[in-house]
Amino acid sequence: MTASFDATHSLDAIEVLLALFLTASALVSLFDRHLVRACYFFVAFAAAMTAAWWQLGAPWLAAVELVLGVGLTGPCFFYALGHVVPGASSPLERDKFSEPWSRVAMRVVLALAWFVMVGAAIRYVVADMAYAPSEHPLLVAGVVIAATALGAFALHRHLLRRLLAFNLLGSAVFMLLAGVAGTSATAQALISVGLLVAWLGSMLGALLIRQLVHLEGVEALGRDGKPEEGAT
Amino acid sequence: MMTMLLALALLWPLVVIGWTLWSAYRAPAAYQSYFSALWLSAAWPALLLAYGGEAQWTMDAWMLGGEWALNSLSRPWLAFTALLWGLAAIHARGYFATEQAKAQEGDQDTQRRLLRLALLWPLTLLGNVLLIIAQDIASFYLGFALMTFAAYALVVHSGTAEARLGAKAYLMLAVVGEGLIIGGFLWAAGEADTLTLQGLREGILVAEQGAWMAALLCLGFGVKAGAIGLHVWLPLAHPVAPAPASAVLSGAMIKAGLLGWISVLPLGDEQISASLAQFGNIMLMAGLAAAFGAALYGVFQRHPKAVLAYSSISQMGMMTALVAMGLVAPEVWPLLWPGLVLFAAHHALAKGSLFMGTSISEHLPRWPLPLVWGLLALPGISLAGAIGAGMISKWGVKSPLYEMHHESLIKLLSWAAVGTAALVSVALWRQWQQRHKGGSNREQWGAWLVAIAAALLTPFWLPLPAGSIEMPPLKEWLGIMWPFPVGVLFAAVGWLLTRPLKGKSLPAGDLWWLYAGMVGAALVPIRRLGHYCAKLKAASVVSAQKTEEILMGHLTRLLSTESWLRHHVSGLMMLLAVLLAALMMWEGQR
C-alpha cells in the first residue's frame, strides 16, 4: 500500500545530498536568466536524477533517464539555443523578457499553495512522513521542485525557460511517483512513458523554438506572455 | 316556376353586370353604350317576381342557412322597389345621354364614371332585392351591405368636391350604421340562438335587454332610413347625386331602413315588455321630431334636391312614428301595416318622380310651361295627401289610428303633412328659380311620367292583401286634404318673411357640420397623442441604440480579457486544482 524507502534507510546522507543537489540545480536552472548556464544546470540535474534512480533501485529508469534526459533532452535545449558547439555565442543566451511584479507575486502565491497542496497530498499517502519528513529527502525535494517548477512555468514568458520548467516539473513528478508508489513495474512503466513523452515534447518544443526564431526572431519566444497581444 | 323566377331575379342583375363589362371590354369607346336595353331590364325579373305570388325557399348551403320568402309584406315591397328601379333606370338612360355622348367622343374620365355607374347600379339593385326577400339574418345583412356599399358609386358619380363630401358623409354614416346593425344582430341573435329574422323578433321580445338590442338595430337601420340625428347624409348626398340615383336612394333604398325596422322589431305583439314600449315611445318622439324638424329646416334650403331630401327625412319621420306605434300600441299594428306599406310605396314612387322631376326642370322639354309645372307638382300634391294615392295612403294609416283612438297622433301627422306641403312647394319654387331650357329626351320624361302615374295610382297596382286598403269616405276628404293649402300658404308666408335675408340660407346637412366639428376637435388630441407616441418611439429607439453601443463597448472590453485568460492558463490551472482540493477537503471535513 504505502511506498517504502526501507531499503535505503542506511544511505540517508547520500540521499539528502542528492536531494539538495537536485533542488539546487533545479532552482538555478529555473531562475537563471543566462540560458546556456541554465541548460548546463539542467543537464547536471538530469545526471543527478540518473543517480537518484540508481539510488532508488531502479536501474532501468536510471538508464532511461541517462539516455533520454542527459543524452537527448539536454542537447535538444542546446539545439534550441543554437548553441550546438560549446563556447559559441547565441542570440538566445539571455532571457530579456521582464514580468510585472504583480505577476511574480501571484505566481509565488500560487506556487506556495501548490506546494502546500502537493505536500499535503503526499503526506496523506505516505502516512509516516507526517512524523519524519526528513526521512524522505527525495520526496521533499520532489515537492519543492514540483511547486517551484510549476510556478516558474506559469511565470516565465520565454519559451525555452518554460520548456525547461516543464522538464523539471516532469522529473519532480516522476520522483514523487517513485517516492509514493515505490519502483514497482507499474510505476516504472508509468515513469518510462512519462520520460519518453517529456523527451518527445522537448524535442518538438526545441524544433519549434528554432523555427520561431528563424521566422520571427527572438521576440517571438516571449509573445505568449505579452498581455497586450490581440484577442485572436 | 317561382324558383326559376327567383333565380332569374337575383342572377339577372349579375348577368347585366357581366354583359356590361364584356361589352365595355369589347366595344370601342366610340360605340360604347353603357345603358343598353339589357341594362334597363335589370330590375324587371324582380318586378315579375313580386307579382308571381307568395313563395318560400330554404337553402342550407347558403351562408349560415338561407331562408327567403315572398309574403304579404315583401311582395308589395319588392313590387314598388323593383318598379322604381326599373323606371329610374330608364330615366338614367335619358339623363346620362349627354355624358354618354361625351364618353363616345373619348373623354376618359366620363367613360370611367359611366362604366362605374353602369356596373354598380345593378349591384345595388341586387342588394336591395335580396334584402327584401331575405328572411334570414345573413342574407338580409348581405343584401343590406351590398346595397349600401355599391350605392357609394351612385352618390359619388359626378366626382365634384360636393359629391365627394356627400359620398363621404354617406359612407361614414353607412359604416357606423353597419357596425351598429351587426352589433345588434349579434347580440339579439346570440341571445336567441337564431339565424332568422322571425327568430330575432321573438328573441328581442323575450330578451331582458330587448329594448337595447332594438335600440342598436334601430339606430343602425336609422342611418339608412334617415332617422333624426343620423339623417345628415341625405341632404348632403342627394343634391350631388344624379337625379335617377337620388330617386332610388330616396325612394327605394331609404325604405330598406324602414323594412329593417319592420323586420327586426317585434311589432304588434301583445306581450311587448314595458321597456320595449318605452323604447317605442322614444322612437315615436324621434319620428315626429324628424317630421317637423326636417320640414322646418328644409324650407330654408336653396337646392331643390336638398329640399326634397329634407322632405324625405320628414316623411320617414312620419313612417318612424307609425312603426313606433307597433310597439307603443301593438293592437293597432295589424291594421296599420298595410297602410304603412302603401305610404312607403307611394312615397317611394312620388319622391322618385319628384327627384326625376328635378332633372326635367333642369332640361325643360318644349311643352307648355303650365303643363310641365303641373306635372311636376302632381306627385308633390299627392305626397301632401291632397290627391290620388297620397290621399288613400293617408287614410290608410289614419283609419286604424282613428279606430284605436290615437287622435293626437293623427293631428300631429296632419301637421307634419303641412310641412310636407310646404317643403314640396319650396322645392318647386327652387326648381322654378333654377330651371333650364331644353335637352330632356324621351326616356327622361317618359320614365318620369310613368313614375308620376304609378305614384298617383299606387293602391291599384300594389299587391297588398285584398281589402286592406280602401278609399277614404267623402266626409274625411277635407280632413285629409287641408294640410296641402295650409302648407303652401305657410311656404308663401315664410318666403315673404325671409325675403329680407336675401341669399342667406342654412347649409344643407345641418348636424353634419356639428358632428364634423366635434370629430375634428376629438381628433386633435388623438393626433397629438399619436405624434407624441411616434416621438416617444423614435426617442426610445435612439436611446436603445445608444445603450446598445455602450453595452457593446463594455462587452468588447470584457472580451479582451480573453487574452488575459490565455496568458494565465497555467496559473489558472494551478488555481483550479488548489480550489478543487480545498473545496473537497472542506466538504470532507464537515
Place this chain on the structure above:
Amino acid sequence: MNAAWLPLTALATSLLVVVIIFALPEDARRLRTTINLAAAMVKIILVTLMVRRVAAGHEDIFSFQVIGGVDFVLRSDALGVMFAGLSSLLWLCTTIYAIGYLEGSANRKRFFGFFSLCVASTIGIALADNLFTFLIFYEMLTLSTYPLVVHNGTQQALDAGRVYLRYTLSAGVVLLLGTVLLYSLTGDQSFSSEEGLGDYLNDHRGLLTLIFALLVGGLAVKTAMVPLHGWLPRAMVAPAPVSALLHAVAVVKAGAFGILRVVYDLFGIELSVELGVITALAVAASFTIIYGSLRAIAQEELKPRLAFSTVSQVSYVILGIGLFGPFGTVGALAHLLHQGLMKVTLFFCAGNYAEELGIHRIDEMDGAGKRMPLTSIAFTIGAFGMIGLPPVAGFITKWYLGVGAIQAEMYWVVAVLVASSTLNAMYFLPIVHRLWFRSGPAHGKGSWPKEQRLGRFETHSWLLLPMVFTALVSLGAGLFAGLPFSPLDWAARVANGEYLP
C-alpha cells in the same frame, strides 16, 4: 384500420421535394417548377384522402420512439387535417404565384427549397400529435422562414431577418422550457388523450398556470399578439409570396394553431377555464385586435398596413378560443382558414401592384382599378372580407365569434368586434376608394412608379390566377358556408369533437 403511411407520406412528400430542389442545379427551372407543382398536387390529394378518412372516423397514426418516454407521433385528426388542408391548398397557390413572381430573379433554388421546407413544417405542425413533435416542426418553421425573409439580401431585409429571429428564437426557447416542464410533470401527453391534465390541477395549480403561460407566450410571438408582434411588420421586406405565406398560412397561423392545440387538446378547455387563463387570453386578443387596427390606420405603405391588419385579424382566432363555447370555437377555427384565404389574396394583390406597377405606397394606388381590374376586384373582395362584410368569408367568422361572445356573456367582445370592423373599414375603404374612384395614371394623370408589362393580361398570368382563385374561394367560403366540407362545416365538426366527446 390504421393507415400510418398516410400522414407520413403527406409529410415526406414535402420533405422529399426539398431534397430534390436542393439537389437540382439553379437553372433547372422547368424541372423544378414541374416537381413543385406535382408535389403540391400530390399533397392536396393526400390531404383530401385524409379528410375523407377523418370524416369516416379513422384517425391514422404514425409513431416511433425517439428517446425513452418521448415519441415522435403524427396523427391525422380533424383539427390537424383542417390546418393541413389550408396549408396544402395555399401552398399550391403560393407556389404558382411565386414562380411567376420570381421569374428571372436570382437564388430561386434556395427560395423554393426553403419555401417547400416551410410548408413541410406546417404539415408537420398540423399533424403533430404531441408537444415534442409539434415543437420540432415549429422550430423547423422558424429556421426555414429565415432565408425567405432575408431573400432579397438588402440591408433592410437582413435587419428584418435579425428582428424576426430575435423574436421567434426567444419564443422558441420559452416554448421549449414550457414543454420540458410539462413533460417533467406529466410525461408524454398526446393531443388525442382524453384525460387532459385535470388530474394535476389540485397539486400543481401554479405550475400548470406557469406552463400555460410559457407555452402560450411562446406561441403568441408567432401569432404576433401585442406586444410580441414587432417582427411581423418588419418582415414585410420579404418578397410578396413569402409575406403571403407568412401571414396566411405558415408562421402566424402556426402560432395560432399551436394555441388552439394547447388550449383544446393539451389542457382541455375546461381545465383552461378552471385555471382562469382563458379570460386573460380573450382580453389580450381583444387588445391586440384594437391595437393592430389602430396601427394599421397609421401606415402609409400597403404591405405594412396589411401586416398590422394581420396582427389584428389573427387574434380573432385567439379571441374565439377565449370565448369558451362551441360558437367561439367554430369561429376561431373557421377564421383560421378564412383569414388565411383572404389575407393571402390581399398579399397577392399587393405583390401584383408592386410587380406590375411598382406601387408600394397607398397614395400611389389612385385609379389602379382601371389598369389592373382583376387584381383590384380581388383586393376589394379581400378588404371587404377583412371588414367582415358579407358575402365574404370574414363575415361568417365574425358572426360566430359575436354569437359566441353573447352566449358566453362577454358582451364587451361584441363591442370589440364592432370596433374592429369599423376600424378595418377605416383603413381598407380608403384604399378601395382610391382604386376605383380616383383618377390616376391609368387616366392619364401622372405615371406609375415603375411600370412593367409582365403579361398578356393585366399582369403575368402566373401571378393572376392564384389570386383570382383565392379571391373566389374566400367569396365562396362565405357564400356557401353551409355546404358540407366548407371551412365552416369542418370547423363545426372539429368543435363538436372538442365539446361533445
Place this chain on the structure above:
Amino acid sequence: MIWRFGLFDSTFEPLLSTHWALLVALGLPLMLGMLAALFPPKRAWPVVLASVPVLASGLMLLSAYDQAGLLRWHWDIAGVQLSLRLNGLSVLLLLMTQVIGVAAAIYTPGYLRLSETGPLARWLWPLMGVVLSALSLIWLATDLLTLYAGLELMGLAAVGMLMLSGKVAALVAGMRYLLLALMGSLTYLLGVALILGHWGRLDLQGLAEVVEPGPVAWFAAALIGAGLALKAALFPLHAWLTPVHENAWTPVSALHAALVIKASLFILLQLWSILLPDTFYAPRVIAWLGMLAIVWGGLLAWRTDSLKTLVASSTVGQLGYLMVAFPLLLGPDIAPLPRALAWEGFWLQLMGHAFAKAAMFMAAGNLILATGESTLKGLAGTSRRLPLSLLVFGIASITLMGLPPSSGFTAKWMLLQAMVISQQWWAVAALLTGTLLTAAYIFRMFRYCFDETAPRHRYQPLAPGMDLIALTLALIAFALGLLAHFPLELMHGGSP
C-alpha cells in the same frame, strides 16, 4: 455510475474475430498513416478504400457487443496490468471516432491539393493515424497507465498536426498548446501517482471497488481534474483553443475539436465517477464554470470577426453544456431518472457536437478555401455562390443551436428534463441562454452570407466531395436527433 462505464466483469470472453477486430481498430489507423506518409494519396478514393477495413472493424465490434454484451481484455506484461473493455458507450465513441476520422481523412487529399500546404503535408497522415489509434485506445482502456499513454500519444500527435501549417501564428499557438498539454498531463500524472501510491493499483475496475472517499481521493481528483480540464479546454482554461484552430488546417481542426478534447473530458468524467461518487461541490464548480463557459464562449463567438474563431469559440460554449451536466452525473442525491436522462443527454450532446463541429469546421474550411477570405465580412454573397457549403454549415449549426430535430435538441431536451426534475434552475437558464447566444452568433454569420449587396469576387472551385463529406457528417449529427433511441439503447444495455 460506475457500471455505466462498463467497469464490471463480463459474462463472455471475446471471440477470436473480435480480437482481430480490436487489433484492426487500434492498429490499422496508425499503420495506414505510416503508409500514407510514404505514399501520400493524391485522390480521395485510396483513402476511401483504406478506410473500409477500419469502419468494418468498428462495426464488427459493435455486433460483438450486441451479441455478447460487455467484453473485456486483460494482459499482464512484465508485471504491468493492462486492460481494455468494450461496452456500449465505448463502441459508440469508437464508431464516432472512426467515422469522423475517416471523413477527415477523405477530406484531406482535396484540401491539401487546393491549399498551399508546403512540404510538411505528408506528415499529416501518420499524425492523423496516431491520433485516431490513440483515441480508440482511450475509449477502450480501463487502466490508468494505458489511458495515460493514449492521452500523451494523442496529445503530442495533435499538437504536431495543428502546427503543420507552419505559419508563425500557428507555431506560437501550437507551442503554447504543447506546453500546456504537457503540463496538464503532468498534473494528471501527479494525481495518478497519488492513486498508485495509496491503493497500489491502476486498473479502474479494481480501483472502483477499493476507493473510498478521503483526502487522497480528493487530492487525486483535484489534480486529475485540473490537468484534464486544461487539456479538454474547459472554461476558464480554454483560451489556448481558439488561436490553435485559427491557424490549423481544416481536417486537423475538425478532428481536434470533435474528438481530441472530448477524450480528455471522457477520462475526466470516468475518473471522477470513480474517485468522487458522492461529492457535492466539485461537480458544482464544474457546472458553474460551465455556465460561464456557455456565456463566455457564446459572447466570444458572437463578437469575433473571423470565421474559424467563431467555430472554435463555439466549442468552448458547447463544452459548457457538457459541464453543466456534471452535478447530475456525479453529485449525490440525484434520483435515478434524472441521472439516466442526464447520462444519455451528456453523451448524445457529446456525439452530436462532435459530428456537427467536424462538419462545421469542414464547411467553414470550404468557405474560406473558396472565397480566400477568413473573415465574416468576406463571406458576403456566399449564399448565392456556395449554397451547399453554407447549407452544411447551417445543418451543423442547427445541431449546435440545439434546435429540433437535431441531436443537439434531443440532448438538450434530456438535459433540461433532468435539470427540471432535479430542480437545477440555474443550469436550465444557462442552457436556454446558450441556445440564444448560439443562435446569435450563427445568424450573425448567416447575415453576412445573405448579403447580396456586396461586390462579387472570384471563387475557387472546390474539389468534388469536399462538401459532401461535410454534409454527411452534418446529417449524421442531425439525424441522431430523431434516431437517438438506437445509440442510446446501446448505452442502456449491459447493466449488471
